[in-house]
Amino acid sequence: MYQILKQIIKTGIKTETPPQADESMRLIEQRLQQEILDVFGGALAIRQVDAGSCNGCELEIHAVNNAYYNIEGLGIKFVAGPRHADLLLVTGPVSRHMEVALKRTYDATPEPKLVVAVGDCARDGGIFGESYATCGKVSNVIPVDVVVGGCPPTPVAILQGILTAISAKK
Amino acid sequence: MPIKHPNLNLKRLTDAVPAWTGEIAPHALPEICRQVRDGGGRLVALWGSDAREQRGWFMLHLSLMNESGLVCLNVPLPADHPEYPDISRFFPAASRMQRAAYDMLGLYALEGQDHRKWLRHGAWHGGSFPLRKDFDAAASLTHEPESYPFVQVEGQGVHEIPVGPVHAGIIEPGHFRFSIIGERVLRLEQHLGYTHKGIEKRFESLSLQQGAKLAGRVSGDSTVAYAWAYAMAAECIAKVTPPSRALWMRALLLERERVANHLGDLGYLGNDVALSFGFAQFWILKEQVLRNNAALFGHRYLMDSIVPGGVAVSLDAAGKRIIEEECAMLEKQVRILRGIYDEHAGVQDRFIATGRVEPKLAAQLGLCGLAGRASAQAWDARVQFACAPYDKLDVKMATYRNGDVAARVIVRFDELFESLRLQREIMVNLIHDNEAPTPLEKLPANGFGIGLVEGWRGEVMVAIHTDADGNLARVHPHDPSWQNWPVLEHAVIDNIVPDFPLINKSFNLSYSGQDL
Numbered sequence: 001m002y003q004i005l006k007q008i009i010k011t012g013i014k015t016e017t018p019p020q021a022d023e024s025m026r027l028i029e030q031r032l033q034q035e036i037l038d039v040f041g042g043a044l045a046i047r048q049v050d051a052g053s054c055n056g057c058e059l060e061i062h063a064v065n066n067a068y069y070n071i072e073g074l075g076i077k078f079v080a081g082p083r084h085a086d087l088l089l090v091t092g093p094v095s096r097h098m099e100v101a102l103k104r105t106y107d108a109t110p111e112p113k114l115v116v117a118v119g120d121c122a123r124d125g126g127i128f129g130e131s132y133a134t135c136g137k138v139s140n141v142i143p144v145d146v147v148v149g150g151c152p153p154t155p156v157a158i159l160q161g162i163l164t165a166i167s168a169k170k
Numbered sequence: 171m172p173i174k175h176p177n178l179n180l181k182r183l184t185d186a187v188p189a190w191t192g193e194i195a196p197h198a199l200p201e202i203c204r205q206v207r208d209g210g211g212r213l214v215a216l217w218g219s220d221a222r223e224q225r226g227w228f229m230l231h232l233s234l235m236n237e238s239g240l241v242c243l244n245v246p247l248p249a250d251h252p253e254y255p256d257i258s259r260f261f262p263a264a265s266r267m268q269r270a271a272y273d274m275l276g277l278y279a280l281e282g283q284d285h286r287k288w289l290r291h292g293a294w295h296g297g298s299f300p301l302r303k304d305f306d307a308a309a310s311l312t313h314e315p316e317s318y319p320f321v322q323v324e325g326q327g328v329h330e331i332p333v334g335p336v337h338a339g340i341i342e343p344g345h346f347r348f349s350i351i352g353e354r355v356l357r358l359e360q361h362l363g364y365t366h367k368g369i370e371k372r373f374e375s376l377s378l379q380q381g382a383k384l385a386g387r388v389s390g391d392s393t394v395a396y397a398w399a400y401a402m403a404a405e406c407i408a409k410v411t412p413p414s415r416a417l418w419m420r421a422l423l424l425e426r427e428r429v430a431n432h433l434g435d436l437g438y439l440g441n442d443v444a445l446s447f448g449f450a451q452f453w454i455l456k457e458q459v460l461r462n463n464a465a466l467f468g469h470r471y472l473m474d475s476i477v478p479g480g481v482a483v484s485l486d487a488a489g490k491r492i493i494e495e496e497c498a499m500l501e502k503q504v505r506i507l508r509g510i511y512d513e514h515a516g517v518q519d520r521f522i523a524t525g526r527v528e529p530k531l532a533a534q535l536g537l538c539g540l541a542g543r544a545s546a547q548a549w550d551a552r553v554q555f556a557c558a559p560y561d562k563l564d565v566k567m568a569t570y571r572n573g574d575v576a577a578r579v580i581v582r583f584d585e586l587f588e589s590l591r592l593q594r595e596i597m598v599n600l601i602h603d604n605e606a607p608t609p610l611e612k613l614p615a616n617g618f619g620i621g622l623v624e625g626w627r628g629e630v631m632v633a634i635h636t637d638a639d640g641n642l643a644r645v646h647p648h649d650p651s652w653q654n655w656p657v658l659e660h661a662v663i664d665n666i667v668p669d670f671p672l673i674n675k676s677f678n679l680s681y682s683g684q685d686l
Contacts, residue, residue, distance in 0.1 A: 067450050078339075097292075100316065101364070133371070
């Protein structure tokens with residue numbers, strides 16, 4: 001226990017260490033917190049659905065949970081099921097094998113069912129395109145509010161996408 | 171010669187790794203497979219191709235590995251009944267690959283034990299095969315309701331838990347069917363293929379350069395390993411060797427990919443046993459590596475850094491200093507965190523003896539890569555078949571015998587420290603030379619090349635076949651997850667359901683890499 005506490009104290013608060021990245025993030029943090037307070041009373045629940053991605057976008061969605069981006073510190077939480085989610089964060093070109101599962105997840109999500117499509121493949125099919133095996137972009141399968149481009153998008157871009165989705169519904 | 175058989179005439183490929191290729195009739199396959207298995211060899215990959223236009227046949231391709239190197243067997247199969255003898259009795263890992271070869275090309279394994287569909291769900295007709303050159307996509311599409319005959323476990327008190335394809339965490343999709351009694355897992359059956367997005371078919375319409383980008387997106391967490399394996403296969407066909415500086419750079423990138431993934435996994439393994447401190451700490455370290463990647467190479471995960479013929483990135487003296495500082499920082503921090511993991515009774519209680527794969531079982535099933543090394547399977551392509559620059563690096567292989575979650579954690583720690591050492595050594599050798607990199611423009615006609623790279627998860631193989639115009643006729647990327655997914659089904663037997671996420675994470679296998 002002593003070692004753990006010592007390490008925590010020595011680590012300090014990481015969100016403030018690299019000055020440049022901190023600047024841009026702080027901007028987002030403030031806007032995000034305010035918007036969420038306006039619309040969701042400080043608690044946004046996100047359900048992530050990988051609809052066929054290469055796992056690259058998932059790496060960055062994991063990263064928004066790290067101490068630098070600290071998405072939970074903003075009141076945003078990833079939840080384990082669609083039934084208590086406000087927003088779906090969808091990656092991938094939608095594989096035809098995931099088409100039904102994605103639609104069912106969408107159907108199971110209560111209003112306002114915001115959808116943020118993450119990554120170039122989710123935006124336009126990306127390098128995989130449309131084929132016998134993929135439906136291409138997410139909006140070919142379910143309605144999409146916001147698209148975040150990038151291969152994969154940075155954690156900051158993903159946060160921005162989530163923020164934009166919240167603003168759009170006002 | 172790595173394999174001796176009267177009807178097999180092997181030809182050495184001019185490859186970065188020791189590799190041979192040869193043609194053999196289907197009936198001789200079992201004898202060769204038995205010989206390789208009995209000699210301690212393994213099956214790396216099995217795939218097919220449609221050569222009806224050029225030769226009037228389908229081809230089955232098998233890549234086998236023994237202590238001499240990699241042997242790629244080409245087996246011509248008649249166009250009207252493309253059948254071959256089942257080899258899963260020698261290499262159990264072949265079973266799913268054989269099923270995939272049927273789904274994609276209609277190649278049928280005679281006397282195979284399992285003929286259920288694997289990569290095909292309900293998106294295209296059973297009688298049409300996407301990788302056949304005359305495949306008609308529009309006419310083949312269906313919306314069959316998904317049905318898959320899982321093996322039923324019967325008996326008093328047995329019930330099933332279906333999980334997925336959409337999982338509770340931020341994970342790739344797949345279906346797991348648990349048959350349990352109380353909390354104890356009697357059987358796990360996986361049903362994968364949900365992320366199948368037609369990668370192999372897509373390659374056939376791409377140029378060599380576009381193909382490199384696609385190869386780097388077969389499994390996003392292993393982009394360096396795939397891009398290098400693809401480039402190696404292309405360079406094998408073109409018979410070129412990239413400048414030595416480019417090869418040193420590739421090794422640097424590959425070790426950075428290994429470090430980033432191991433850091434992430436070690437964090438999640440702590441998180442999965444309720445030590446969120448571990449997640450917070452390791453992901454701070456991982457983020458620092460990713461940010462350095464972005465600053466030095468323009469991409470956090472190093473995508474598109476490797477191109478056929480060379481690399482698309484460089485590193486100056488200031489960049490080297492950043493990496494040196496990063497290595498020193500990581501060495502210090504990870505040592506502290508390892509001490510905390512080692513001393514933490516709760517963590518060790520969950521890690522030790524959980525999800526155990528005995529060395530004997532691992533050998534039978536062909537467990538490979540990181541998970542294999544944690545079960546005493548001493549294979550590491552950087553060691554046995556060290557391509558340049560690994561032939562000058564003397565990589566120390568991390569192996570352990572216990573085969574449990576704890577062992578897979580130890581192997582990750584050991585490999586992480588070794589990767590830091592390697593990065594430092596690579597930078598000493600990364601001297602500026604005037605050899606200009608020559609990116610490959612086009613490949614020779616009717617060529618075949620193979621690339622093998624030890625990624626962080628295990629050995630990644632890419633095979634390229636070119637057509638009469640030198641275009642990509644067939645590209646097969648092979649992920650080590652093909653071998654390791656079936657072993658996970660064994661690893662969870664007799665464990666409790668709540669330990670499944672931990673065991674699963676300790677393997678951390680790719681869905682996209684095997685679904686293709």
